[in-house]
Amino acid sequence: MDKTQNNKAWFLILPVLILVAFSAVIPLMTVVNYSVNDTFGSNDFFWNGLGWFEEMIASDRMHAALGRQVLFSAIILAIEVPLGIFVALNMPKKGFWASFCLVLMALPLLIPFNVVGTIWQIFCRIDIGLLGHSLAAIGIDYNYTNDALDAWITIVVMDVWHWTSLVALLCYAGLQSIPQAYYQAAKIDQASRWSVFRYIELPKMSGVLLIAVLLRFMDSFMIYTEPFVLTGGGPGNSTTFLSIDLVKMAVGQFDLGPAAAFSIMYFLVILLVSWVFYTVMTTLDAQETK
């Protein structure tokens, strides 16, 4: 039997298309416009072709920022994913303490990004900050404003504090969906604690873990507000991540052309890496099904 061809359904997605056009596509097109032109203000544009792109691809400054960004995302994923799983495994399963932990875990997620940065900036100051001053008092040479390593450690700890909850809550939801019978069966089979994790909990969590890894990768790769408030990208350029550098270039130096070219490449990199993550993880999933 022939299917009735009825493409009217496409009209139903028209509102979304319009909305997305105004909120994302059209603004993005102005960025595209800047990236292929040179401008000195007052809406005078001079065609520059792919010049800005070539300049940016060859730029050492961008290479350094990209390197720092990749390192940062790698560290964040390496710490937050295992730590989140560990926290989720050890959270109470029911009763008052379960609700208590959930609320406690959700708190950091509810704090605005710039407030998180401010909290840590003050917390770590060596003159008045609780952490910074305490560290100084016990004789540890810590100063995030002029030591690059200290700055990195501070930003990583801040991000772990801010976002591990997200991974933990997602994993917790995954764990809660495992029927009790699985644990009983594992007990009867005399499975070790590791086996229970490896063969029951991890496979059941894989779906939410995929989401958690993707979210944490994207967020950490685009991080701006917290390090900007905390270190402003310093000392020197040591914590200048891609987005911070981009803002410096576009708003600080008014190099709109190179900044636009770079933001397009930045966008494509995130898109590409997310796509690779997603494809790899879903094909792994599909292979296991076979």
Add this chain to the structure above:
Amino acid sequence: MAQITLKNLAHSYSATPTSDADFALKQMDHVWQDGGAYALLGSSGCGKTTLLNIISGLLRPSQGRVLFGDRDVTDAATAERNIAQVFQFPVVYDTMTVRENLAFPLRNRGMDPAYIKARVQAIAQTIGMEATLDRKARGLTADAKQKISLGRGMVREDVNAILFDEPLTVIDPHMKWELRTQLKQLHRDFGHTMIYVTHDQTEALTFADKVVVMYDGRVVQMGTPEELFETPAHTFVGYFIGSPGMNLLDANVTGNTAQVLGAQVPLGAAYAPISGRTQIGIRPEYCELSATEGLPITIRRIEDVGRHRIIRGEVGGNAFNVIAPEGAAIGADQTLVRFAPERINVYADDWRVQGGAV
């Protein structure tokens, strides 16, 4: 393998049980033979799962002891009891292959790899999954997964007992029959003690040598399918076993006659004077419509189920069913129902009274 003894066992979910009603499982004393196939049968909430969890060690009874052989295991953890359990829904390790799933309980106990290999092969053959041994368990159908669960339960030779908690709930009807037959076969081949929880009488009656009928936290009867059918020890057994269940009528019993609705019904045995609410119970199979003798029956509806017909009606305001064999004529003048005297059971306050010789 071991004989299972339940000594003065009772369980209450409340911390301070005061009355009988607080007990999910009322006090019981039972010995379950080594190598027997038992079915725990009862409606939802009758305590059969509680009893199973006590035997498997997931629940500690609030009083009494559980013995496997001579060993008191009341306080032993599940893992120490050396039992296997198959759950209502298939529990398989998704990321493992079928082979790894079957080998898992053996590997965890550090068995010899050659032995594991041979044993897994043997089990795979019994459950008919040799061809899929190297596939991941995740993509299999629900009944294949449940077969793996059954196989994992079977794979250890030295288990004290294998417990089944309504294992065929998620299985298609035609597969149910096949799996039930396989279970029966496995029981014959390996001789494990098997305890099978179900609310389906067909499953219980076909699987078990001994059916344990539970009602309201009590074991009301433990017997062969035939005993449950012919001499139900409790009116619940009469009602629950059989399709439709046993007919019950209030009566006054003196000697070998029952007074029912002003008529005399002869009984197959003589009874001493009975106190409490007295009823006679008769299976629909042993009733017969008649034009000349018996109790008046009002017929409401006749269902033809192929093999026989079920006549649904009322006797003295009580629902009453009669099974008429295929081909038996039912005429408009047949307004009476008569019983086979030797098939009538007498109940006092729901419990069966044993009669003496006439």
